[in-house]
Amino acid sequence: MVDMKRLYSVLVENRSGVLSKVAGLFSRRMFNIDSLAVGETDDPKVSCITIVSSGEQGTLEQIEKQLNKKIDVIKIKTFMEEESVSRELILVKVKYNKSTRKEIMEICDILNASIVDMSKTLLTIQLCDTPERTNLLIQMLASISIVEVARTGTLALQKCSLSD
Amino acid sequence: MLGADAMAKCLVKEQVRVIFGYPGVAICPFFNSMLSVDIKRVLVRTEQNAAHMASGYSRISGEVGVCVATSGPGATNLITGIATAYADSIPLVCITGQVDSRQLGSDVFQEADITGAVESFVKYSYLVKNVEDIPRIFREAFHIASTGRKGPVLIDVPIDIQNATISKFSYPEEVNLRTYKPTVKGHVVQIKKVIKAINKAKKPIICVGGGVHLSDARKELQEFAHKYSIPVVSTLMGLSVMSTDDPLFFGMVGNNGKACANKAMNESDLIIMIGARVADRAISQPDLTMDNTVLVHIDVDPAEIGKNVGPHIPLVGDIKNILIDMKKYDAECDCSDWIDILNDYKKSEPVRKKPDGNYVDPAEFIGILSDKLKEDAIYVADVGQNQMWSCGYHKVKKGRFLTSGGMGTMGYSIPAAIGARAADKNRQIIATCGDGSFQMSFMELATMQQHDLPVKIIIFHNGYLGLVREYQYNTYKANYSVVDLSGSPDFGKISEAYNIPFFRLENMERANEIIDEFLEIKDPALMEIMIDPKDTVK
Numbered sequence: 001m002v003d004m005k006r007l008y009s010v011l012v013e014n015r016s017g018v019l020s021k022v023a024g025l026f027s028r029r030m031f032n033i034d035s036l037a038v039g040e041t042d043d044p045k046v047s048c049i050t051i052v053s054s055g056e057q058g059t060l061e062q063i064e065k066q067l068n069k070k071i072d073v074i075k076i077k078t079f080m081e082e083e084s085v086s087r088e089l090i091l092v093k094v095k096y097n098k099s100t101r102k103e104i105m106e107i108c109d110i111l112n113a114s115i116v117d118m119s120k121t122l123l124t125i126q127l128c129d130t131p132e133r134t135n136l137l138i139q140m141l142a143s144i145s146i147v148e149v150a151r152t153g154t155l156a157l158q159k160c161s162l163s164d
Numbered sequence: 165m166l167g168a169d170a171m172a173k174c175l176v177k178e179q180v181r182v183i184f185g186y187p188g189v190a191i192c193p194f195f196n197s198m199l200s201v202d203i204k205r206v207l208v209r210t211e212q213n214a215a216h217m218a219s220g221y222s223r224i225s226g227e228v229g230v231c232v233a234t235s236g237p238g239a240t241n242l243i244t245g246i247a248t249a250y251a252d253s254i255p256l257v258c259i260t261g262q263v264d265s266r267q268l269g270s271d272v273f274q275e276a277d278i279t280g281a282v283e284s285f286v287k288y289s290y291l292v293k294n295v296e297d298i299p300r301i302f303r304e305a306f307h308i309a310s311t312g313r314k315g316p317v318l319i320d321v322p323i324d325i326q327n328a329t330i331s332k333f334s335y336p337e338e339v340n341l342r343t344y345k346p347t348v349k350g351h352v353v354q355i356k357k358v359i360k361a362i363n364k365a366k367k368p369i370i371c372v373g374g375g376v377h378l379s380d381a382r383k384e385l386q387e388f389a390h391k392y393s394i395p396v397v398s399t400l401m402g403l404s405v406m407s408t409d410d411p412l413f414f415g416m417v418g419n420n421g422k423a424c425a426n427k428a429m430n431e432s433d434l435i436i437m438i439g440a441r442v443a444d445r446a447i448s449q450p451d452l453t454m455d456n457t458v459l460v461h462i463d464v465d466p467a468e469i470g471k472n473v474g475p476h477i478p479l480v481g482d483i484k485n486i487l488i489d490m491k492k493y494d495a496e497c498d499c500s501d502w503i504d505i506l507n508d509y510k511k512s513e514p515v516r517k518k519p520d521g522n523y524v525d526p527a528e529f530i531g532i533l534s535d536k537l538k539e540d541a542i543y544v545a546d547v548g549q550n551q552m553w554s555c556g557y558h559k560v561k562k563g564r565f566l567t568s569g570g571m572g573t574m575g576y577s578i579p580a581a582i583g584a585r586a587a588d589k590n591r592q593i594i595a596t597c598g599d600g601s602f603q604m605s606f607m608e609l610a611t612m613q614q615h616d617l618p619v620k621i622i623i624f625h626n627g628y629l630g631l632v633r634e635y636q637y638n639t640y641k642a643n644y645s646v647v648d649l650s651g652s653p654d655f656g657k658i659s660e661a662y663n664i665p666f667f668r669l670e671n672m673e674r675a676n677e678i679i680d681e682f683l684e685i686k687d688p689a690l691m692e693i694m695i696d697p698k699d700t701v702k
């Protein structure tokens with residue numbers, strides 16, 4: 001059995017406690033949460049929770065079935081990573097000095113990240129990209145000196161198909 | 165009209181006949197409003213048992229059981245009862261009082277986040293924030309509890325909401341939940357596949373679970389089995405779907421079940437699971453069992469299908485509807501050779517070794533007792549050795565067998581039996597328990613006496629937490645730890661204190677006579693039977 005990654009785009013009633021019910025379901029049933037992002041949709045009564053999970057085929061199916069049982073869950077769309085357009089916003093604060101500043105700026109250039117804040121010793125870098133590239137940014141900066149990282153978790157929508 | 169009046173009126177609209185509860189300040193407005201409606205109010209002696217009573221009531225009446233507690237400790241005491249009902253899919257509506265909504269979150273006196281605390285044990289929960297929502301919420305709660313896969317729903321009502329004025333009470337006729345539409349009808353394509361599988365099978369077996377009772381499909385199931393002559397086995401929760409002496413019935417499966425039932429499951433080429441979860445105690449290694457077998461899984465909850473074992477033919481829907489639909493199809497299935505094999509297994513079932521003659525033999529005792537019970541008697545077993553002996557030796561005729569299956573909650577039988585009495589004034593009701601579980605629940609003898617809900621209780625007294633002792637004997641080489649119940653009271657005196665007739669059976673010598681006396685006397689009555697501490701289930 002191999003672990004697979006799957007994205008769940010879960011539309012829920014925008015009521016208090018719903019996020020905790022969904023998150024609680026994952027912890028109670030030993031399902032993984034690789035990342036989780038939540039926000040209102042175009043309809044203020046509906047929120048969208050985007051969850052990236054990984055596990056065996058059977059587990060991934062159980063996640064969908066158990067989510068469907070939750071009365072606050074309106075609709076679930078699940079798709080594999082390659083079927084989705086997924087993005088993550090990441091902010092990285094790094095410490096710099098004269099000798100590292102140039103290297104940091106080069107990394108930002110290559111990855112299309114931008115520097116959004118700075119002081120005499122610190123830089124804050126922003127990148128909105130696929131989860132692979134946001135991970136890559138962290139890896140590249142890790143050797144320099146990361147002070148803090150904040151990330152939104154993956155947001156995803158199913159890819160448009162040509163027939164749509 | 166106050167919110168509390170609206171709550172009471174909602175219960176009237178739902179045709180609730182009885183509530184089990186315990187008051188406190190935060191639920192007082194509701195109890196005050198209950199004075200003006202015609203619904204029986206039963207004061208329990210601890211909140212957990214209010215939920216158990218509601219459970220027993222629901223299982224016999226087929227209605228939603230209602231229990232009520234106050235905020236804080238009242239509500240948290242309910243949790244074990246709620247979890248017990250959830251594990252066995254018993255429909256309950258649990259109402260809790262809550263502190264003033266403006267003070268929520270500030271840790272005031274008797275505040276507990278009960279909707280948060282019960283989240284994993286309820287089908288749904290509500291914290292009422294607006295008095296105008298009360299009719300809709302109650303309507304939805306009863307609907308959710310009693311449809312699809314049944315289960316408990318909790319409504320938490322802050323005291324200021326109970327005391328607020330509701331501008332207009334109108335009880336919704338329809339429930340409109342866009343996110344909740346349980347499947348009730350089985351898919352015809354799947355039904356045809358099942359029929360086809362029955363046609364092909366040489367050694368089919370039906371395994372029934374508690375879902376058959378919950379769907380009120382006992383009659384339909386018996387007809388289904390007999391129409392195709394398919395033998396039937398049962399999980400713990402499915403007991404009493406079939407009568408014990410039905411020629412097609414081969415007993416309970418699982419590690420405490422009958423050898424012939426487990427052999428039937430292992431050797432079968434078609435297993436039809438109906439309303440059962442394929443839980444660990446029933447089928448320990450589902451993957452091994454299912455190697456050369458076609459598995460049909462019929463359940464109202466799509467998430468149960470494939471949770472523990474991947475079925476070949478899943479069939480989602482209400483069991484009663486599905487069985488009625490299946491009856492329309494004919495299938496050729498000659499299982500007479502298979503039934504002969506199973507009957508041979510049944511005959512060679514290992515015989516229990518007779519215990520020390522100075523004590524009561526629980527197997528023989530239960531055998532004699534159930535022969536003497538009325539056809540439609542309700543038998544409620546607690547948890548532990550008394551439960552396992554009851555499963556093994558109680559002979560169900562047309563009655564019911566109730567127990568806490570999924571959660572295995574000690575102290576269930578007495579309150580559940582009292583709840584069953586509230587549902588049915590006339591049937592014979594017997595609760596069995598060990599001396600351990602009796603001491604977890606005997607405060608409810610007062611409830612039974614106060615509210616005229618009498619039942620007969622049998623205590624299997626061996627001075628130990630028998631099933632755990634048995635486990636420690638087998639697993640820890642008889643190094644017993646914290647299972648000795650020395651210090652227990654004289655149960656005869658307890659009985660006398662509650663003004664309940666008492667019987668004690670020391671050994672089998674006078675068993676017939678004493679059981680007769682016990683059954684003939686007017687309810688309630690309590691019997692203590694002395695069991696050898698060394699006696700075991702297996």
